[in-house]
Amino acid sequence: MVLLICGMIFLYGLVVLFVIVFEGCVVFVKDLSVPEVVKRVLSELGYDSLYPPQSDAVEAGVLDGGNLVLAIPTASGKTLIAELCMVKSVLNGGKAVYLVPLRALASEKFEDFAKWEGLGIRVGLSTGDFDSSGSELGRFDILVCTNEKADSLLRHHADWISKISVIVADEVHLINSVDRGPTLEVVLARLRQVNPSAQIIALSATISNGHQLAEWLGAKLVLSDWRPVILKEGVFYNEVISYSDGSSHIVPLIDPEFSICLSIDTIKGRGQALIFDSTRRNAVSIARRLSSILSSYLNKGERRALNGVAQEILRGGEVTQISKQLASCIEGGVAFHHAGLNYGQRKIVEEHFKKNLIKVVCATPTLAAGVNLPARRVVIRNYRRYDSNFGYRLIPVLEYKQMAGRAGRPKYDIEGEAVLIAKSAGEENLLREMYIEGAPETIESKLASESFLRTQVLATIASGYASDRVGIMNFLGKTFYAYQFGSDFIEIILEGILTFLFSEGMIESRENVLVATLFGKRVSELYIDPMSAVLIRDGLKLKAEQTTDVGYLHLISSTPNMPRLYLGRKDYKELGFFADEHKFELRANPPNEYDDPSDYEWFLSELKMTYLLERWINEVLEDQIISQFNVGSGDILRFVETADWLLYATYEIAKLLKIKEELPYIQRLRLRLNYGVKDELLELVKLAGVGRIRGRRLFDAGLKTIHDLATVEVEELSKIPTIGKELAKKIKKQVRDITENNTDTDAPILTNGQTSLTDFK
Numbered sequence: 025m026v027l028l029i030c031g032m033i034f035l036y037g038l039v040v041l042f043v044i045v046f047e048g049c050v051v052f053v054k055d056l057s058v059p060e061v062v063k064r065v066l067s068e069l070g071y072d073s074l075y076p077p078q079s080d081a082v083e084a085g086v087l088d089g090g091n092l093v094l095a096i097p098t099a100s101g102k103t104l105i106a107e108l109c110m111v112k113s114v115l116n117g118g119k120a121v122y123l124v125p126l127r128a129l130a131s132e133k134f135e136d137f138a139k140w141e142g143l144g145i146r147v148g149l150s151t152g153d154f155d156s157s158g159s160e161l162g163r164f165d166i167l168v169c170t171n172e173k174a175d176s177l178l179r180h181h182a183d184w185i186s187k188i189s190v191i192v193a194d195e196v197h198l199i200n201s202v203d204r205g206p207t208l209e210v211v212l213a214r215l216r217q218v219n220p221s222a223q224i225i226a227l228s229a230t231i232s233n234g235h236q237l238a239e240w241l242g243a244k245l246v247l248s249d250w251r252p253v254i255l256k257e258g259v260f261y262n263e264v265i266s267y268s269d270g271s272s273h274i275v276p277l278i279d280p281e282f283s284i285c286l287s288i289d290t291i292k293g294r295g296q297a298l299i300f301d302s303t304r305r306n307a308v309s310i311a312r313r314l315s316s317i318l319s320s321y322l323n324k325g326e327r328r329a330l331n332g333v334a335q336e337i338l339r340g341g342e343v344t345q346i347s348k349q350l351a352s353c354i355e356g357g358v359a360f361h362h363a364g365l366n367y368g369q370r371k372i373v374e375e376h377f378k379k380n381l382i383k384v385v386c387a388t389p390t391l392a393a394g395v396n397l398p399a400r401r402v403v404i405r406n407y408r409r410y411d412s413n414f415g416y417r418l419i420p421v422l423e424y425k426q427m428a429g430r431a432g433r434p435k436y437d438i439e440g441e442a443v444l445i446a447k448s449a450g451e452e453n454l455l456r457e458m459y460i461e462g463a464p465e466t467i468e469s470k471l472a473s474e475s476f477l478r479t480q481v482l483a484t485i486a487s488g489y490a491s492d493r494v495g496i497m498n499f500l501g502k503t504f505y506a507y508q509f510g511s512d513f514i515e516i517i518l519e520g521i522l523t524f525l526f527s528e529g530m531i532e533s534r535e536n537v538l539v540a541t542l543f544g545k546r547v548s549e550l551y552i553d554p555m556s557a558v559l560i561r562d563g564l565k566l567k568a569e570q571t572t573d574v575g576y577l578h579l580i581s582s583t584p585n586m587p588r589l590y591l592g593r594k595d596y597k598e599l600g601f602f603a604d605e606h607k608f609e610l611r612a613n614p615p616n617e618y619d620d621p622s623d624y625e626w627f628l629s630e631l632k633m634t635y636l637l638e639r640w641i642n643e644v645l646e647d648q649i650i651s652q653f654n655v656g657s658g659d660i661l662r663f664v665e666t667a668d669w670l671l672y673a674t675y676e677i678a679k680l681l682k683i684k685e686e687l688p689y690i691q692r693l694r695l696r697l698n699y700g701v702k703d704e705l706l707e708l709v710k711l712a713g714v715g716r717i718r719g720r721r722l723f724d725a726g727l728k729t730i731h732d733l734a735t736v737e738v739e740e741l742s743k744i745p746t747i748g749k750e751l752a753k754k755i756k757k758q759v760r761d762i763t764e765n766n767t768d769t770d771a772p773i774l775t776n777g778q779t780s781l782t783d784f785k
């Protein structure tokens with residue numbers, strides 16, 4: 025067996041070398057124009073030569089500082105080119121930023137770049153805390169951050185930004201995305217404005233208009249369809265996968281669910297599979313069903329190890345319906361993965377999938393961007409997605425290619441395959457023509473939205489990047505939108521935005537120079553939509569009859585920065601009661617149900633979020649919130665994070681408006697939100713290892729304060745459910761430190777953007 029594997033790897037090596045030489049552009053690591061130490065790191069990692077598209081990038085002058093758009097297939101090694109440029113520049117005294125669209129990808133890249141730390145290069149990661157000057161980040165040579173974080177840093181004018189010598193934008197095709205595109209585009213335009221001499225490297229999936237991106241960025245373009253690992257693409261229909269290369273493979277129908285048959289077939293060939301479905305519910309139900317079938321293919325050792333992973337899931341926070349389901353699936357060698365899982369759960373799934381312990385992962389497309397996973401076969405279960413505005417829509421080719429591209433990654437496999445599922449011969453042809461043979465779409469800027477530009481225009485003025493209409497238009501004229509569609513439309517929107525900012529007191533004109541008022545400047549730094557700031561300001565001034573949690577939670581839930589929850593049929597009645605019960609606490613006048621039915625519906629969805637947050641701070645179990653609101657733990661975490669950020673903004677705006685009497689209330693509410701506890705637990709949850717669940721257990725056992733804990737014996741403490749000996753000792757030590765050093769404070773201390781959602785930290 026070992027011999028066979030060695031033989032296959034050798035053969036694969038030969039094939040790759042043949043292809044490289046045949047393509048005629050092999051660049052060896054030893055010949056690269058980078059310092060010797062860099063070559064040494066690469067050789068130690070087993071990199072001898074560059075892949076052909078990487079070699080093309082070098083030929084295009086990327087190592088000499090030229091701008092580059094690298095629009096090449098998945099798994100073709102785009103990151104390495106960026107790394108070489110960053111490291112070369114840093115060793116010459118420069119500084120690099122690596123921009124990514126998602127936090128998960130940021131941490132993967134951060135871990136990956138640790139390989140350069142041996143050369144004295146300091147790599148940093150920054151994804152949260154939007155109201156920070158970021159001056160402390162100046163100590164890093166390579167900073168990995170999300171586009172949003174970069175946007176916020178640019179508003180704070182950290183001095184090191186002007187020292188950036190290399191800017192890398194990963195997954196730059198996401199300029200096409202309504203949610204993520206505009207920020208990325210503005211960050212790139214802004215960084216170029218601040219650092220015109222910095223090198224720009226844009227890494228993109230294969231797209232049809234890479235030349236436009238390249239022209240916009242003043243960059244050379246490298247295109248290729250080369251992939252280091254063969255990716256066979258096929259359609260499964262009638263027991264057979266028919267691949268585009270003409271080959272086929274029969275898959276036994278052991279279950280009515282085809283994705284299950286395709287996964288078991290992969291397992292039998294000792295591979296791992298990744299199933300993509302557009303809905304969370306399907307991802308979970310397929311995982312559950314597959315788990316009961318797959319478990320019989322596991323050996324004793326694997327079962328034992330998987331049991332350990334399942335326990336890890338259950339120990340990692342509050343036990344919920346979701347964590348129980350996930351743990352039980354994992355025992356059978358299968359996991360599901362979607363945004364409803366919390367960060368810890370997702371990490372565990374990814375880690376053990378990479379270790380080949382979890383054999384199949386059923387995921388929503390959140391897992392499709394840029395990550396390296398060991399999937400030999402990717403099954404794309406559906407190619408239609410529900411959109412609340414347009415009904416069912418076909419997914420773009422670009423997205424199909426991203427999902428397909430998770431299969432066959434060089435680190436893990438020597439061949440990969442992506443399979444679509446058809447239910448008729450006609451559908452089989454359609455899928456082949458549309459996705460396998462279809463060209464990826466062109467990408468188009470989504471910048472011209474008033475709400476997005478409102479934020480950016482204020483930021484441009486507040487951070488001193490422009491001081492009149494011409495300056496603003498000059499900047500907006502440098503965006504990809506203006507490159508693609510011209511500036512006329514932006515100019516029209518700009519008039520409305522400036523009027524809004526003037527009338528809301530965020531900007532003023534002093535001798536024909538536009539400047540931000542104190543309020544405007546703070547709003548820009550707080551990184552919230554100016555519209556949110558207006559609602560918060562007016563809500564603070566309005567003064568409800570009583571100051572209550574619901575009043576503030578509704579105030580922040582009514583801002584455009586807070587996501588909306590969909591209303592189910594039964595919600596109308598329940599939320600109607602909730603509205604009646606709390607009407608005197610609200611800091612905004614509710615719309616009339618009969619005069620403005622659509623505004624009222626909007627109001628109810630704000631109330632639904634309010635209600636969810638209210639349940640959370642009153643210690644309702646995560647599991648109950650999950651079933652009552654049809655959300656996942658990961659969603660709760662995200663809502664709480666956003667609410668925390670908006671409450672922080674509320675606090676800061678109240679400070680600015682000198683509404684001092686409200687400050688302590690807002691601060692305590694923020695703490696309660698962070699920990700998900702009632703006021704009476706705030707003293708206990710400041711202890712590491714004590715969260716909402718353990719805090720409540722301690723409180724109910726009569727240990728209500730630090731003082732109470734100081735008087736109890738370790739033995740007794742350890743008997744309280746969920747505490748145990750280890751934690752009891754840890755708690756006692758902390759209590760001693762607090763009482764002896766007299767460092768006791770009323771409540772736990774918060775850094776902005778930090779949350780402590782579980783007992784497990």
Ligand SMILES: Nc1ncnc2c1ncn2[C@@H]1O[C@H](COP(=O)(O)OP(=O)(O)OP(=O)(O)O)[C@@H](O)[C@H]1O
Nearest residue numbers: 071073074075098099100101102103104394434435
């Ligand atoms: N020259 C090389 N020799 C050997 N392995 C390489 C080489 N270049 C990159 N790799 C490996 O190839 C894998 C894929 O690289 P990378 O993640 O950069 O792909 P990518 O092009 O960014 O793909 P995606 O579009 O999916 O993000 C990584 O595991 C990387 O270590």
Ligand SMILES: [Mg+2]
Nearest residue numbers: 102103194394
């Ligand atoms: Mg990548």
